[in-house]
Amino acid sequence: PGGTSKRDFLGFSPLDGNKIIELFDFSLFIKAQRKKDALQGSTPYRPIEGRTVAMIFNKPSLRTRVSFELGIHELGGYAVNLDGKSVGVNSREAVEDIAQLLSRYNDAIVARLHEHSVIEKLAEHASIPVINALTDLSHPCQILADAFTLYEKGLWKEGVKVVFVGDGNNVANSWIELAGILPIHFVLACPEDRQYFPDEKLLAEARKHARSTIEIIHDPLEAAKNADVLYTDVWTSMGQEDERAERLRVFRPYQINAELLKAASPSAVVMHCMPAHRGEEISAEVMDGPQSIIMDEAENRLHVQKALLVKLLNHDEYRKFHLTH
Numbered sequence: 001p002g003g004t005s006k007r008d009f010l011g012f013s014p015l016d017g018n019k020i021i022e023l024f025d026f027s028l029f030i031k032a033q034r035k036k037d038a039l040q041g042s043t044p045y046r047p048i049e050g051r052t053v054a055m056i057f058n059k060p061s062l063r064t065r066v067s068f069e070l071g072i073h074e075l076g077g078y079a080v081n082l083d084g085k086s087v088g089v090n091s092r093e094a095v096e097d098i099a100q101l102l103s104r105y106n107d108a109i110v111a112r113l114h115e116h117s118v119i120e121k122l123a124e125h126a127s128i129p130v131i132n133a134l135t136d137l138s139h140p141c142q143i144l145a146d147a148f149t150l151y152e153k154g155l156w157k158e159g160v161k162v163v164f165v166g167d168g169n170n171v172a173n174s175w176i177e178l179a180g181i182l183p184i185h186f187v188l189a190c191p192e193d194r195q196y197f198p199d200e201k202l203l204a205e206a207r208k209h210a211r212s213t214i215e216i217i218h219d220p221l222e223a224a225k226n227a228d229v230l231y232t233d234v235w236t237s238m239g240q241e242d243e244r245a246e247r248l249r250v251f252r253p254y255q256i257n258a259e260l261l262k263a264a265s266p267s268a269v270v271m272h273c274m275p276a277h278r279g280e281e282i283s284a285e286v287m288d289g290p291q292s293i294i295m296d297e298a299e300n301r302l303h304v305q306k307a308l309l310v311k312l313l314n315h316d317e318y319r320k321f322h323l324t325h
């Protein structure tokens with residue numbers, strides 16, 4: 001395990017936009033390959049055969065945990081699932097020791113943690129790739145799957161208008177980070193209280209991308225005008241449970257419902273990273289309606305993360321694909 005040219009995936013900022021599009025093309029191949037394997041029973045595509053990935057979950061998960069574990073298995077690898085509580089990140093064990101130790105056993109680490117600085121430290125001390133499976137700051141694997149879903153459906157275009165309605169949280173931050181490397185029009189409609197604003201540093205960094213527009217406004221109807229994508233997430237993120245009552249009150253006007261959808265482009269799609277709460281951030285009618293592509297984006301977590309794992313763990317194979325396609 002380990003090696004000299006380790007690559008991490010903690011966020012989008014160090015990447016360039018072309019690399020993301022390359023990853024999407026490989027994700028299309030990975031997705032098609034999976035279907036082919038299932039239908040024809042051909043030799044399965046296993047580019048990370050025999051490699052192992054340690055996964056540390058310090059917060060609950062359904063999609064991320066299942067899609068990574070299944071994805072690693074499908075690619076021929078093995079996932080070691082660690083409950084964050086039992087590992088005791090920075091309580092039972094120092095993060096630098098966890099990083100070095102897992103680097104002796106494994107080929108990569110997938111981690112869902114609270115403070116982003118902890119995953120940065122994990123990556124700094126690990127000699128194997130570290131993948132951000134969500135922190136309080138960001139959720140890049142999610143936005144990778146979301147943007148890929150638009151790409152796959154032919155909805156990705158320069159200046160695509162993505163309107164995020166709700167909290168300027170980790171998911172919104174990752175959209176903003178993506179706007180720093182790919183040209184999109186991103187609008188966040190959030191409450192006026194600054195505690196619901198996205199991360200200032202990420203925002204300032206992303207605004208350097210000349211061809212992206214990033215707006216923070218407070219009127220969801222105004223934001224939704226001509227939107228290509230209406231996006232939302234929970235009002236209360238993991239770790240904020242004590243604020244739930246207050247958040248329910250503050251975010252009440254920020255629901256994606258039929259009225260808001262009417263303000264968007266007639267061909268707009270609705271996205272949500274899930275878990276979703278019908279009747280809170282999204283109405284049941286819209287969540288389950290014809291413009292919702294929510295289950296597609298959730299499924300695509302599997303395909304893009306598999307592509308990412310191949311890129312990080314078998315770069316020769318990843319390069320070979322791009323040289324021959």
Ligand code: CP
Binds near residue numbers: 062063064273274
């Ligand atoms: N969207 C997402 O990351 O879901 P989980 O929290 O269930 O993994």
Ligand code: NVA
Binds near residue numbers: 169234236274
């Ligand atoms: N913002 C949410 C995303 C869940 C996938 C949270 O952090 O709980």
